[in-house]
Amino acid sequence: MSVVATLSLAGPGPDARVKISAVPGVSGNVPQLEVEDEFGKLRVEVENMSFHAIPRLSIPAYRSALTTLEGIATTTSVET
Numbered sequence: 001m002s003v004v005a006t007l008s009l010a011g012p013g014p015d016a017r018v019k020i021s022a023v024p025g026v027s028g029n030v031p032q033l034e035v036e037d038e039f040g041k042l043r044v045e046v047e048n049m050s051f052h053a054i055p056r057l058s059i060p061a062y063r064s065a066l067t068t069l070e071g072i073a074t075t076t077s078v079e080t
Helices: 002-010 059-075
Strands: 032-037 040-045 054-058
Touching (some): 054 059
Antiparallel strands (some): 032 040
8 A cells, every 4th residue: 555655645646547456366565556658658566575474564564664663753752
């Protein structure tokens, strides 16, 4: 889902078409990005490795979440 969120923020806005599908038997997370415009066509496929502790979570998603949480923890202060 983070791929979809990124595309919606960085893409052409509401004109973008996003398709999410689950393929039985595929282990891991394989986002595919296809862009077509007057410049031509671009297709990218990334085969993410699954995080061993949570197989449905990719390592890049795990690292992204960890970095976000670390950023929140270092900028948050509690005063008494």
